[in-house]
Amino acid sequence: MKSNKNGKAARPTLPRLIEYIKPHSGWLALSMVCAAASVIFTLFIPVLTGDIIDLCIGEGKVELSAFPPMLIKLGVCVLAAVSAGLLSSYFNNRITFRCARELRLKAFARITGAPLSLLDSAPSGELINRVTGDIDYVSDGLLHAFTQLFTGVAAICGTLVFMLRASARASLPVILLTPLSIAVAAVIARGSYKYFSRQTATQADMAGYLDEYVGRAGLVKAFGREKAACDGFDKINSELYECGYMAQVYSALVNPSTRLVNNFVFAAVGVTGALIACRGGLTVGQITMFLAYASQYAKPFNEISGIAAQLTAALASADRVFKLIDTPFEDADDPKEPLEAAVAEKIGEVSLENVSFSYSPDKKLIEELNLQAKPGQRIAIVGPTGCGKTTIINLLMRFYDIRGGKIYADGRDAYSIHRGELRQRYAMVLQDTWLMRGTVAENIAYGAKGEVSRAEIEQAAERAMASPFIRQLKNGYDTVIDDGDTLSGGQKQLICIARVMLAAARNHGNGTAESMLILDEATSNIDTRTELLVQQAFSDLMRGRTSFVVAHRLSTIKSSDIILVMDSGKVVEQGSHEQLLAKNGFYAALWKAMTENS
Ligand SMILES: Nc1ncnc2c1ncn2[C@@H]1O[C@H](COP(=O)(O)OP(=O)(O)OP(=O)(O)O)[C@@H](O)[C@H]1O
Ligand SMILES: [Mg+2]
Incomplete structure (x- = not known):
């Protein structure tokens, strides 16, 4: 191959x-x-x-x-x-x-x-x-x-x-x-080719430069870098002038x-x-x-x-x-038909056995990771920034392939089924808010298959506590979300939450309900009051699903069945909140620091 x-x-x-x-x-x-x-x-x-x-x-x-x-x-x-x-x-x-x-x-x-x-x-x-x-x-x-x-x-x-x-x-x-x-x-x-090709390359540079500076105008202003930005632009602009001018001289010849x-x-x-x-x-x-x-x-x-x-x-x-x-499709080697049959009582079971992974071969990250999640259990993943929490989610979803070990989802080897099928088994709200160009309603309906009624969309937004702010938008659910950052970080998260609520409700109705749920910092930008209300909806969503919740606020994951405590790609502790407090280790220190601060 x-x-x-x-x-x-x-x-x-x-x-x-x-x-x-x-x-x-x-x-x-x-x-x-x-x-x-x-x-x-x-x-x-x-x-x-x-x-x-x-x-x-x-x-x-x-x-x-x-x-x-x-x-x-x-x-x-x-x-x-x-x-x-x-x-x-x-x-x-x-x-x-x-x-x-x-x-x-x-x-x-x-x-x-x-x-x-x-x-x-x-x-x-x-x-x-x-x-x-x-x-x-x-x-x-x-x-x-x-x-x-x-x-x-x-x-x-x-x-x-x-x-x-x-x-x-x-x-x-x-x-x-x-x-x-x-x-x-x-x-x-020969002359015109030389200058025209330089002109093309410089135009690409200029497009990149503009893209970067238009996209980060706030950063430039905040640090007073306007002059440096203009100087950088002037350099590319002068080059463009020179090759554009010479290209035209040759053309005119x-x-x-x-x-x-x-x-x-x-x-x-x-x-x-x-x-x-x-x-x-x-x-x-x-x-x-x-x-x-x-x-x-x-x-x-x-x-x-x-x-x-x-x-x-x-x-x-x-x-x-x-x-x-020529880039190979990510699913090029995936089996088109599942190699193993699903076993009803194993639906929702997830396990990782000696999993190792790193983004680049020369920098180790996850090593010998083991986890057993029974159907319906709540697994929390906690740990300092950059320790590998999102990476575990990436591996569960097969956004990246593991370098060693085994991952089982619904009791089946995650590599014995097509990744499209595997991903359908998970409902998720990720750390990065993925919104598409389109209306608020279209974004909420994005994850649901088939025709979606406005009532379903509004219901999902209601449950995600997103409806108050959506109603205040200029065109309500028909407000177009384009490239401009016109929504706050928290509002974007609420739309993503409404999206998963709608997809889950839909799939529940048609018998293809996801057996797992992933919430990676799903409420990190939302105010505490709204977060508490959203948590209630999440609890409903978690019912009957094995859930993986990444959170920095430990109070939100206290009641989880298993808490994975990670540090530098390794699981340093694993257990329930009470067990980990009793252990008086890394988690207990984190908990203590958090409760003392609040
Ligand atoms: N696509 C990538 N390519 C290369 N390295 C990456 C990539 N994504 C993350 N990393 C690195 O892998 C490590 C773990 O990142 P990860 O996103 O899993 O952290 P995290 O625990 O989710 O952090 P946070 O709490 O900030 O979300 C980090 O050192 C990060 O720099
Ligand atoms: Mg992360």
């Missing part, structure tokens, strides 16, 4: 990108046919114009009767060239944006399905940029490659064929000046230099054509045709070199996107 994944990650970017285009190969072929047709029809226009000019050369030699059919032909050519070009452009857009949509979907699926260890360690801005900015670069690169690369190559080849067909000698200056066109295009492309090369080709073709015409080798109409080709000759070279630079940037972006897409 692993080698397979690694093998996939090592695959080169371009062939992988082509794989995304393959399903659209029919459309791509159509687009190429249309682009070729557009180029050929465009190249026919100077031929027809030349022929028309040749109809009116010399006194009394104007063949008026031949004009209308020639003009019709010219009109048809112009119309066909434009229509074929539009069709090709339509197909290219269709292919490109479908590929981008597919890439985005896969990348987002990986973000939601990736292990928490990846999401916790990667800066969120960087991950977001892969799904938005990087995929935009890929689609821009593909679109330009499709539209301009093929058309450009076809235009250069077609022009040479049309010229050679009319006169090999008159084509000679164009062929001889081709290296000049290539050299000028390459110099401009494209037109004059193309015109310069075209003028060389134009003059050379004009002189050579005139000399050949003097000897009767070319008509005036044919010279006009040659001049028309010459005036357009250098343009595709610039376009192609520009695309080469853009494709390089697009491939670098695609590489970052594929690295994300």
Whole structure:
């Protein structure tokens, strides 16, 4: 399995990108046919114009009767060239944006399905940029490659064929000046790529900087760091100015230099054509045709070199996107079907046997942890900040995988069932308040499956003591919670509590009630009076469920069946409140300190 994944990650970017285009190969072929047709029809226009000019050369030699059919032909050519070009452009857009949509979907699926260890360690801005900015670069690169690369190559080849067909000698200056066109295009492309890529990187830096400072405006103000913040911004801004300015200088060089090369080709073709015409080798109409080709000759070279630079940037972006897409799903190795059958009398039983875990291999955290929780028991986890309380919750929920030992939930090995199924067995309110963009009502209903009525939402909020403050919000339950921190920490916690109340009530009704409950500092930001009221609702929730409660306020966990006292990743004491007080150890000291202070 692993080698397979690694093998996939090592695959080169371009062939992988082509794989995304393959399903659209029919459309791509159509687009190429249309682009070729557009180029050929465009190249026919100077031929027809030349022929028309040749109809009116010399006194009394104007063949008026031949004009209308020639003009019709010219009109048809112009119309066909434009229509074929539009069709090709339509197909290219269709292919490109479908590929981008597919890439985005896969990348987002990986973000939601990736292990928490990846999401916790990667800066969120960087991950977001892969799904938005990087995929935009890929689609821009593909679109330009499709539209301009093929058309450009076809235009250069077609022009040479049309010229050679009319006169090999008159084509000679164009062929001889081709290296000049290539050299000028390459110099401009190299310069603009250098500055454009620097500009892109600096823009990403600026977005990150702004994100950080806008998000922490309060911190900046509190410590009077406004000037330092502006200085830091100015540095990035100056860099952005410099590379943006230089990128535009190179961009601005494209037109004059193309015109310069075209003028060389134009003059050379004009002189050579005139000399050949003097000897009767070319008509005036044919010279006009040659001049028309010459005036357009250098343009595709610039376009192609520009695309080469853009494709390089697009491939670098695609590489970052594929690295994300290659992240294994956290449940990749989970059994799809439970390996062990559930035993009714073991529902609610949780045990940890010699569990060891650390976030990084070089820093030990949890070692040889043992715990036996019988169905319906209340387990409290207490201990100083950073001792590993939330980590135990992370292990129970399989947000992180243990490095050694065994965890049993509902009497079954937690690793013998799919983690989705395991998580459904737990109702939880976590230390971090997870609210989504949406209304208060939508947030409360988030954990419940199926249609949820407003009455159910209000009932849950009532039980969680959240309804008084919700009713005072501008739009009550329909108030939109967006990114802005418009709710207090305690209010957010009350919404999360209402969410678990609703989900639990729902699942109780449909027979899929969770057998375990996790409360990790669920009321840490709530005032004591409201907390006491919420505790009552929690007691109802705990009835019939094995519960794990993390709390700093020991008074709230005093009546627990088992109190796990932790210090530096180890369980230093375990027992009931009375047993631990009698032991006169770590817990007794904590209790004493707390009761003396209050
Ligand atoms: N995602 C993570 N990656 C690496 N280390 C982590 C991660 N989460 C926590 N830690 C570290 O693991 C240790 C235990 O953290 P944990 O969150 O379990 O503490 P806690 O007991 O819940 O603390 P608190 O009372 O402050 O909530 C800490 O030293 C912390 O720095
Ligand atoms: Mg914690």
